[in-house]
Amino acid sequence: MSIAPATSDWFEGNGRDLPWRRPGFTAWGTLVSEFMLQQTPVVRVIPRLEEWLDRWPTPADLAAAPSGDAVRAWASLGYPRRALALHAAAVAITERHVGVVPHDVPSLLALPGVGDYTARAVAVFAYGHRHPVVDVNIRRVIARAVHGQGEPGPAAKRDLADMEAILPESVTDARRANVAIMELGAVVCTARSPRCDACPIADQCAWRLAGYPAFEGKRAPVQKKFAGSDRQVRGLIMAELRASDVPVTADEVALVCALEEQRVRALAGLLADGLVVAVDDAYQLPD
DNA sequence: CATGCGTGGGT
DNA sequence: TACCCAAGCAT
Known part of the structure; x- marks a missing residue:
């Protein structure tokens, strides 16, 4: 039995009110938010995102600006190469896609700074297509609830198929399941201290039912020390x-x-x- | 598949 | 205090 229905029901009453979930949020806004969310926490992204979209409401607006302006507006979000890539993506969208963020995964993947996660996130969240979206939150929920493993380990090819296997058939249900499972991983099934008492799928979680066994598999590599690097x-x-x-x-x-x-x-x-x-x-x- | 790439808050 | 972690991507 899939974890999607109970998680989706839970999301309806418990999902956070985030800018990119507002009705009418543009595909460009979704693309910008996904770039910013690549390894930067939600609370730090929100103010920069709103400034960014006020200043550059369309891809063409950003493409017309110097890339250094994008790097400066990126401020301290971290990994500034993302700002450069986002500017380059805006140029590509303006030149190759008449200023419209592409709908299809292959075209999105061809944009600089867009990988498996971001391409599918835009296709699904901005355009409502049916694809598995796999980020670290979803990998962690699947690792625990489905595979009975405490940690997701390094990203692997298998991840997309794992998500596809629990994705509902209907386009709207699939979209909601992607959002809901990601949200569950972000706010309940967290890496450090999961709140199983608040989890809508606690009664079907393989990790919990097995008694929370310690993780034995390959771990995602630990980051090197930052100070002095x-x-x-x-x-x-x-x-x-x-x-x-x-x-x-x-x-x-x-x-x-x-x-x-x-x-x-x-x-x-x-x-x-x-x-x-x-x-x-x-x-x-x-x- | 492993590694390098920012920054700040949580435990 | 030293880690750990955060809606990844490119090489």
Whole structure:
């Protein structure tokens, strides 16, 4: 028996009121929200999303702006390469799709920064098509409720088929099941401390029925330490450039990272990624 | 398939 | 305090 019906019923009364669930929210808004939600928590996304859509209400609006403006508006959401990719996606939508966010998964997948999750999320949430949508929340709910495993482990090809197997036939039911199971994973079946007392499928959860066995399988790789990392230095340099109206000199860059070897490596990476461009003897966000 | 890629809040 | 974790993607 599928976990979809009980979870969908629960969602009707318990789903959060989020901007991208408002009636009339555009496909472009959905695409922007999904980019921002790639590894950034909901509460941090909401204010940036609303600013973004006020400033660039359509893909063509963003495509007409310098990519550096997108990087600056991204602010401290993290992983600024997503801002660059979103700008590039807006250009592609404007040039190849007459300014309309594409409906079909292959066309969405062809956009920069769009992978399996985002492509299906847009096709389903913005356009109502029937596809399995698989994010880490859904993988965790399936791992527990269906497979009896406490953790989802690394993402795998099998995940899409697992979700397809519990997806209702009807288009509207399938859409609701995707949203509802994702929401369950986000607010009830959480990674750290699941609230099984509030779970609508507790009575059919294989993990709970087995007595919460410890996870034995392959784990998703743990992130490396952030303090002192190249990633931290990249972030410090980007924050400095975002805050400056004028190009930043090499000496000024050195103020955020005294270790020359690491500073040079981080800057070279940012230049290679196109997040920073060199002008004369200084650095700035791209045009 | 493993790794690198930001940032901030939770435990 | 040190992790852990968050609607992933590209290589």
